[in-house]
Amino acid sequence: MSKEDLDQTLIPKDDEEQWRKVLHGEMVPAESSDTQLDAAAIRSYLIARDEVQAVTSVAEVDDLNVISEEEARVVYHKASEEIRLRGKNTWFEAIKKYGAVFLIGGLSASVLFLLANKDTNLKPVVPTPTQVVDEALNYSDYQVTDLGKFPGLFPNMLLIAGGNFTAGCSKGWDDVPGGCRPSEFPAHPMSIKTFELAQHEVTVGQFAHFVEQTQYLTDAEKEGKGCVHQDMLTEGHPWVMNTELSWRNPGYEQDDHFPVTCISWNDTQSYIKWLSDETKTTYRLPTEAEWEYAARGGKATAYFWGSVASNDQANYQGVGGQDKWEFAAPVGSFPANPFSVQDTSGNLWEWVQDCWHKTYHNMPSGGVAWESDCAGSNSRVRRGGAWDAGAAGIRSAIRSSGGEFDRSNLYGFRVARDWQKQKK
Amino acid sequence: MLCNLLDQKQDYGAAILSLVERYVNHFSRCYCNLSFHEKQDISQEVAIKLLCYGHKVRENCSRSWIYALVRNQCISFVRKQTTELSVLNRSTEANDDANIVGVIPPLAEGTDFGMINQIDCLQKVFDEIEIQETGKVDIAIYTQYAFGLSYVEISKRSKRTVDAVGRRISLLKKRLKNLVSEHC
Structure with a gap:
């Protein structure tokens, strides 16, 4: 029995209207009205139900897309900067509006104004991938090939100092040019x-030298499938x-300075062994983590040069x-990144x-090649x-x-080596 | 979560910003179909509000508060684009705090009285509605109405006529009464 019934007061005629208004959030329910309280409860329930759904029923991509600490710092920085800029605008608006008063009030008024608008603890934090520089690293052992110049018969190796970075797609950074693929998540x-990486992709000339020495036939040649x-x-x-296509004739004109293509992952292993x-040094392919670390060149942006291709x-x-x-394009035709590595982007x-995994979930740490749980797919990254x-x-x-024996005139490779501390 | 963002410590606010992102994606998926850049803009605005107003709730920041913050930001954003103003929008403009944090009666409020005095009961009733042929769409309409969207706004997003939306809302009360007597 409602309060109105107990008090023998009239039940309003617009009960239906009030129920609707409370459900809509237009009015606060009267404690004396069961109808209105019911509407308030339904409203609360609907909103709470939606909130639970927002958290539980999430698209696969969203589920993978967890913001990293680095991204959180970036968001904080951007938001703080925006607050600062808006604060500045408010200040100018205030001068325009209260110009005369401001002039009369002088410095004391402006001091009071600034104090009143002072926002504390908003120090921007810029993300910087950590690069741990080891004193033992001797860069003089490594010569960088200049822009537009080409390496010799063997890959020109560079020293890549170890460090920490965020691999994968970071929201607000890597997705700026138009989104990331689901496989690039989660950022981690x-x-x-520290390791060594070739400055360039292996060239036609370098591969030809290998073939001359070994009479090696690539998968494109020996299977006769092209x-x-x-x-x-x-x-x-x-x-x-x-x-008709192979590394010798990839379907476009090339010379010895072009990156060798139509090479399968399997072919790369033969070249590396040779x-x-x-x-008398152990070469290998870079791990996926090493490759991305070197490609980023210490930058968090989508490309090592910025956010726009x-x-x-x-x-x-x-x-x-x-x-x-x-x-x-011939190797070394485009500017090097801050690690002096060239042509990681495109070409x-x-x-x-690493073997292929659909996402980075459960990826091992430490930058090692991820070759477990490949699900027998024989696919490589x-x-x-x-x-x-x-x-x-x-x-x-x-x-x-790509499959281990897949080859295309889009595929090439570069080589890497472990760095030995005692190396001279 | 909020303190980590405000003080830039531990996860630097990664958890709370992930939650914001999740809510934005949810609203985009279910109600307003936002583009990538629009979602980015909304997330940024929410982050700004978290920094500006977070200190008021830093010790008792709830998930529902963040949810309301994102929800209101999404609604404001869509309204700015369509330059629509519902009755509720005008009324909340006069109350900045309400506009920022939303007006969400605590769930416990509904448990003390009335015919629908059990969350379990409501759960059963709306689960029952959901499994009906147009149930999911109906619940989406009810929920948007509870958000404070007007019939016109709901109509645009649900691709129903304004009259149809009005009818669904009007029928809800009667429908609930029947379902409560049946399931609770």
Whole structure:
């Protein structure tokens, strides 16, 4: 029995209207009205139910997309900066509005105004990937090949000082050019030991030297099936195998300074074994984490040069600026990143050691190659995008997969080595 | 969670910002279909409000408060774009705090009285509605109405006519009464 019933007061005629208003949040329920309290309870319930759904029923991509500590610091920095700027605008608005008073009041008024608007604890924090520099590193052992110059018969190795960085797609950074692929999540902290990485992709000339020495036949040659390319003569321009294509003839003109392509992951292993024997040093493919660390060059942005793709910085879809090549470009044609590494962005996809996993969940730490739980797929990771890719396809975080025997005129590789502290 | 963001310690606010992002994605998916950049803008605005107003609730910041913050930001954002003003929008503009934190009666408020005095009961009733043919859409309409959206606004987002939305809301009370007597 309601309070109205007990008090023998009239029940309002617009009971229905009030129920609707309370449900809509337009009025606070009267404690004396069961109807209104019911509406308030329903409103609370609907909102609470929606909140629970927001947390529990999440799209797969959102579930993977957890903001990292580094991103949180960036968000804090951006928000703090925006608050500061808005605070500045408020200050100017106040001068305009109260100009006369401000002049009369003089300094004392402005001091009071500033004190009243003072916001504390809003110190911007800029994320900087940590780079631990070891005193034992001797960079003089490593020579960087200048822009536009080419390496010799063996890859030119660079010293990459170890450090920490955030691998994968960081919201607000890597997704700026148009989003990340689901496989790039979650962003995760990664620690990399010092290692050595080739400045360039392995060139046609370097690979030819290997073949001359070993009479090696690549998978494209020995299987007689050729290499995958985009058939521009067929409607829809499908990617198909072309028996006439191999590293010697990838479907476009090349010379010894171009990055070798139509190379399978399996072929890379043969080259690396020969190179190791030839130089009495153990080479290998970079791990995926090492590759991304080196490609980022200490930057958190989508590309090592910033957040906007540029034909002056990399060879990708179309031509323009420094990018004069419709297909692959000679190695070393584009500026190096802060680690002096070149051509990680675009030109050719680069094979890395890791087998393919759909996401970074459960990835081992320490920058080692992730070769467990491959689910027998025989797929390996390739990184960096190629000459055919759009802007989003050459980001430092971009990754894709390929079978161990797959070859295409988009695939190439570069080599890495462990760094030995005692090395002279 | 909030203190970590405000003080920039431990996870630097990663957990609370992940929650914000989750809510923004939810509202985008269920109610307002936001673009990537719009979602970014909303997240940024929420982050600004967390920094500006967070100190008021730093010790008792609840999930529902953050949810209300995001929800109101999404609604404000969509309204700014469509330049629509519902009755509720005008009324809340006069109350900045309400606009910022939302007006959400605590759940416990509804448990003390009335015919629908059990959360379990409401759960059963709305679960029953949800499994009906148009149940999910109906609940979405009711929820948006509870958010304070007008019939016109709900109509645009649910792709129903304004009359149809009004009818669904009007029928809700009767429908609930029947379901409560049946399930509770």
